Amino acid sequence: MNTAIKETHFQFPGQVGFYKGKVRDVYFFEDKIAVVASDRISAFDVVLPKPIPYKGQVLNQIAAKFLQATADIVPNWVTATPDPNVTIGKKCEPFKVEMVIRGYLAGHAAREYLAGKRSVCGVSLPEGLKENDKLPEPIITPTTKADFGHDEDISREDILAKGIVSEADYAVLEKYTQALFAKGTEMAREKGLILVDTKYEFGKFGEEILLIDEIHTPDSSRYFYADGYEAHQAAGLPQKQLSKEFVRQWLIANGFQGKEGQLVPEMPNEFVQEISGRYIELYEQIIGEPFVKGDISQLEQRIEKAVLKELGA
Template sequence: MSDGTPFLQQLPHCLESTHFDALGEVMRGKVRDVYRQEERLIMVTTDRLSAFDQVLTTIPFKGEALTRMAVYWFRQTEDIIENHLIDTPDPNVMVVRACKPVPIEIVVRGYLTGSLWRDYQAGRVEEAYGLSLPAGLRKDQRFETPLITPTTKAERGEHDRPIRREEILRTNLVPEAVYESCERAALALFARGQEIAAERGLILVDTKYEFGLADGRVVLMDEIHTSDSSRYWIADTYEERFEAGEDPQMLDKENIRQWLLQRGYQGDGTPPPIPDEVRADLAETYVAAFERITGQRFPLTVGPVEPRIRKNLVATGYLPEP
């Protein structure tokens, strides 16, 4: 990759955090800066990269790619379940309805890979999730039907924890009717995601969903089917590589997880520094995923991000004139 690529040129302009005091109180998550305004939230997706529940660095164009991808998928699935999206005044910004979060994440898995494969190897799947998987399964093997492996929602700097369905209901962490609504919606959303991904020559491998309550109704919130929350594989090489025992071709941030694992990092201690070339390569992956899934061209505009966001928020009335 040459220094002339927009991905390398954008490295000095990555959006690490935002400072829009007039928007209200800000809550900084792993990736998003969220400003609360009574009945709505202004969600600014930064370029921060998290892996193993730790914020590690920034990736050029990442926040814009995630926001554009989430908006695309919200619109592709709004017939399945209501979502919280109200407006998109800037490519990095979503204005959303404030919901009461359901305090778990619903992870849907179509293949035995990632952390579930590591748990399977260690014999921890039943203990962690209450699921009984047969012996002899292989890494990256497809399940006959998708599995749900819920987790708790970790605060920034902490780790998500696997949680069994029985524990969720026994402790009333989530009321049974609400949890069952979340499960049904998650499976329907995953089926839609796999269908659309297949049309693009991709496999939606697994993903996570977050839900909230608005006037007692279950609503999809946060993000959906993005390269941060999901794994995507290239479909036409999957079978051959699986039979050969080779890793699938990936179009998500799993590459950076593997890069970190190869260097002995799993979320504890000091992470290794991530070279600019690796950051730029990952940026290219985020943009390629967006373009392939949506069929839209990504505008690779090099330059500072926060001034553009401020200008657009003023123009749309979310921020006062300076």
């Protein structure tokens, strides 16, 4: 019995394609897609061997709530959420960039800064910052959207010069990114959290630009606890955070950063359960409601049945 979804292999009526992402399995139809949030977990752009129970449900339900809460700010792709692990929506043509926005010097940006760089994706950073310091204002640090392998940092200037996104469309992406981050920051503050950084993806449905994929989940975002933030910074202590950064740190401590020739360390079952618990903790903290675990006794059958019903099959 599978109590976590590593991958799915459904064949739905009217299905015209399938794409397996790092975390999601995407089923394509003529004008819509069905996205199954698996329990896979990735770090350093590598999918780790063991799935994490309830992780897909956590991601899908957090994303659903935030997409609904921001629909008046930015139109999005979702038309239905028929199962805890499934979202169905409009089939968009994705832009080949991810819009990463940072309010604090953390994660990848902090590693670059501590290595001596004072510019990330063409955006200059001031001298004298410490890891996890608040930036003077949020900065957008885009990455290329790789079908395979690693996403790469890219500047606004290069995106426009290479014709990856038109200048008119990119201006909309920037505006939407800033507005979503402001709303996400406000919603996090209400729950005693700081939205540190996150990423958004966009696509076109006809001529309309829509927000696609997930938003403000622990896979796409980093959160600090607001309580104790200032004291930790003043004392030079690590911030207590809700994100999958602790998974990255465990991998680094075990000799893996996604570099060529490095082997992914085996995650003990106890650590897998700890990751699951952390994801559930983030759900309850950011949503402010108890997490209700879905029935995983027949997980794949439950998902298939929900999609078929939504498709009217």
